[in-house]
Amino acid sequence: MLILSLSSVTKTFGGLVAVAGVSLGVERGQIAGLIGPNGAGKTTIFNLITGSIRPDDGHIFFSGRSLAGLKPHSVVALGVARTFQTIRLFPRLTVLDNVLSGCHCRLVSGVVAALLRLPSQRLEEKLVLKRAMAELEFVGLAERWSAEAGSLSYGDQRRLEIARALATEPKLLILDEPAGGMNERETANLMDLVGQIRDRDITIMLIEHDMGFVMRVCHRVFVMENGSLIAEGAPLEIQTNPRVIEAYLGRQDD
């Protein structure tokens, strides 16, 4: 079953065609990789899925529902969460508060209930706190809960971003270069973490330049170049696909 599908999605910025008629589908429970040279349009695809920008043409469906016209926070409420290529935590908030901010969209109680501190709202806050701590436990940051997010190491900040995204209870988690700037040990830990997330029945779609990471972790890989999809398939097929090799290494006929 497809959890996410794009059908001939196009996005232009001024005269630049960032995404040109891309169609792709991600199976539920898969780890899908999106690769391609810089400027291929990968992050634009992510921004289109999360509703930060709107496609000029084409449709995006999530769990059989069109995402057309939805605002980012509504897309999150449907079950799509993301992390960013450059870390975008709330640096001056605590680690725990960062995760709690992700829980926000699942709260039922409104502002009035919060102001009056109704019992139902207090109970909800308690449950949310528990869930947030569980996510911190999951990524291995539980004992740093009271630290300021900006004070964490780079690798820990990446993990915190993942915990914050998980707190929105996503069905699809989008990771933009999760291993970027990580050392080998951190990358290995991240691979484990990505596997554990998938074991929670969360579909994952990721952009990554570390090919070793992509080939080992992903079930299916999509390759983009100049805004178009040039190949898709299992990691092994992609590694031997001549068009992909050409896109990455250039033509070999000179």
Next chain:
Amino acid sequence: MAHFVEQIIFGLTVGSVYALIALGYTMVYGVMKLINFAHGELFALGAFVGYIFLVTLNWGGLLGPALAIGCVAIIVCVATALAGHALERVAYRPLRHSDRLAAVVSALGASIFLQNVIMVVWGAQYRAFNASLLPTIVWRVAGQSVPLIRVFVFLTAVVTMAGLYLFINRTRFGLAIRAAAIDQGAAKLMGVDVRKVIAVVFLIGPALGGLAGLLVGIYYGQINFNMGQMYGLKAFTAAVIGGIGNIGGAMIGGLLLGLLETLGDAYISGAWKDALAFVALILILVFRPTGILPERVAEKL
């Protein structure tokens, strides 16, 4: 130094009103990076809405002072919150994606418009807020006089601010406000409805300003259509002193400004009162534009 403690109490009273108004400036700035220049007019509107019920309709005589003040305070908060909300819809929301300068000009325009609406409705002359609600009790504490009305104004402001502080720092919605203040884009993608955050900020800020207006009316016993101008500027100064965008800073900045003014008034000269306040504004802007709080404490909203 006989009256030093009295001056301090007076300063805290005035300062707590500044702080209450300053919160409106700082909350809006924190989330939208916009100075809501019409905030002073919402403050004035609060005073005039209070005037309707306490003076024109004489609720104080009908309900008794305690009940009247309580009910009118709620009505004033709701009325100014709705006015603030309407202001956001009409003057700021359409400009969300345009230049920041456009929003500033719109804010100035809204300020002039509101001021004139108040003038057309209630006239340009001073209105006596002769509600005489609170008994004129003056306590003597260690040789110093402590008037009930000052204690009342100060405590009302402080309790309101404490409530706000808890709301911002202890509830999930407060967290959403803080998150949106740091990075609106990231907050949206974590499921925070930033439009709702802005709407709520534009309800709470004006409500606090309106309440301050009511307190000033009760305290000074007279109100005027352009009272929002000077109070607005002073409160803006208080917000800058505390570091604009910083909620705790606005509270402290307001109290400090009140103290500075009254002590200057008492020990230097009354004529220098306003000049002192604005010299403080200039000095802060020149030497410490992020406000007086140390960097780590100065957590923006």
